[in-house]
Amino acid sequence: MTVTPGWYMALASVLFVIGGAGLLLRRNALVMFMAVELMLNAVNLTFVAAGRELNLIDGQVSVFFVMVVAAAEVVVGLAIIVTVFRRRATASVDELAALKG
């Protein structure tokens, strides 16, 4: 029984769904952010597996770019979370309803 790239992609889709569940079900902004990171990682796994299946190095280059964008996103996002916490003393997204119409 050999592992085909499809196995990795099936695992990646399950991880992506778990990340989406974390994003939609949790109320803590930090945990929601971690769920987004998990979704990005799941997509990275599909890139690497597809690159192996199609025999292209571009899949791994795409992973590199996703990591750069994720790093930039984490830096800005965490700065926003800390700034919001300093103003409102909460990390719960339900209490941040100032923009509610």
Place this chain on the structure above:
Amino acid sequence: MVETVLFVIFAITALYGAISMVMARNPVYSALGLMLTMFSLAVFYVSNAGHFVAVVQVIVYTGAVMTLFLFVIMLIGVDKAEDRSEQIPFQRPITLVLLGLFAAGVLVAGARAWTTGTASTGEPINGTIEAIGDSLFGDWVLPFEVTALLLIIAAAGTIALAFFKSGDEEEGA
């Protein structure tokens, strides 16, 4: 054979880490669960010939990003319990049903074909630094330069956020 054993072991740890990240009440445990998942994914990258991205995964994600997460958890505290009651009616069941449908759709479509297109011929890829660098500074040099700009913007934005004075706080409240 070795790959199958590695896949089974690390698929279980990856799923355990992901589920514990979503379920944990304490954000520190969430961060540690995500770290476990990221280490498992690094193993998968190695078995898919992505040696360089596996190293970068460990250094950047588990080394830098998750450490940053842990620092922020330390800064803003974990003592306040998260309110798990939903404000939107039926959000939890609708979420679970829609995500289950999404996963089923992806898996059914994938059972037919995970990738389309023809594989390029030649020797199997080997994700060494040399191979990635050749591609990155050849075909992908313009996107690579744009990421430099993106990182500068992110750093400048973070510094700008960090320098908000406490006198500004009335306008937001």
